Amino acid sequence: MKAVRWHARDDVRVDDVPVPMPGHGEVVLRIEGAAICGTDVDEVRAGPVTVPVRPHxxxxxxxxxxxxxxxVGVVASVGSGSxxxxxxxxxPWPSRPCGRCRDCLTGHENRCPDTVALGMSADxxxxxxxxxxxxxxxxxxTGVALERAVLVEPYAVALHALRRVDVAGRRVAVVGTGSLGLCVVEAVARAGASEVVxxxxxxxxxEPASGAGATxxxxxxxAPAIDADIAIExxxxxxxxxxxxAAARRGGTVVVLGGHVRPTAVDLLDVTVREIVLQGCVSHAFTDFAAAAxxxxxxxxxxxxxxxxxxPLxxxxxxxxxxxxxxKRILVPEAA
Ligand SMILES: [Zn+2]
Ligand SMILES: [Zn+2]
Structure with missing residues (x-):
């Protein structure tokens, strides 16, 4: 079968690899489509970021x-016990957390330091x-179009963010309205924000932001005029x-949701003087993923x-x- 594999910096190519076999509890999916995420582009252009160059x-x-x-894919073969x-x-949920650490045991498996991520530290x-x-x-x-079906993962990221901050009745700014940002706009609007900028x-x-619920x-x-209670990057x-x-009000919260592969300079004096709360937010738990689907x-x-x-792939x-x-770019395998 064909697979798009990252070898090293800027070396990404289509390789011929064996079709995997399902083990106990596993299934093999015939992939219908896989979307390109900004983190994939970062990996190829600026990596290694998440793909290990030494054994994980x-x-x-x-x-x-x-x-x-x-x-998204269709089950092609089933191992015992599935x-x-x-x-x-x-x-498929693209995370395999350890299940044993403090974060995994308290419902925060998205923070697991020993997680294996499909497409990063596993195929x-x-x-x-x-x-x-x-x-x-x-x-x-089967009625969900491919371009929406591949949004389960980014929508799970958006839904997870709403477990970190309560947007109900709040004025919320969403900075960046690419594929992820539009998911965030819709999630924030549905969660009852009073305004979504x-x-x-x-x-x-x-352009599409108002259709997603932006006011x-x-x-x-x-941005400085928004005076947002919560600003989501x-x-x-x-x-x-x-x-x-800049979009956050004095005492407001800034949620950093985007992936930043290099250190980013921020004006900490401004953060201090205006008592801004900086909230990191990573990935999603399985409950977020199931809720998104x-x-x-x-x-x-x-x-x-x-x-x-x-x-095509x-x-x-x-x-x-x-x-x-x-x-949103989606790679689809070619008919065999
Ligand atoms: Zn992604
Ligand atoms: Zn863990």
Missing amino acids: PVSGRSAPITLGHEM TLAVGDRVA GGMADFLVVDGARCVRIG AVDRSSDAL ASMTPDG AAGADAAVAVAI RAIDAGELAAVERPVEVA RDGPALLRTGGGHA
């Missing part, structure tokens, strides 16, 4: 690794097939953190027409080397 302490894996953690059946359409979904833990798959109805440099990116939208120069760009801080199955994220680019390396525009 838990998975034992090191590069080359198949990328992709936002995927309750899934051939033909089930599922999204991910940019391939024809992927072997996964059947118990950590969530079902997706979308902020992005690009008017194209801001206003503006470019970053307008969902862009992963250095400048967006400063914009989120149920929500998408029930029609959430359907109101927004998202820019999408669907490409063989185009993966070229697409990963470029940052891309605002479209």
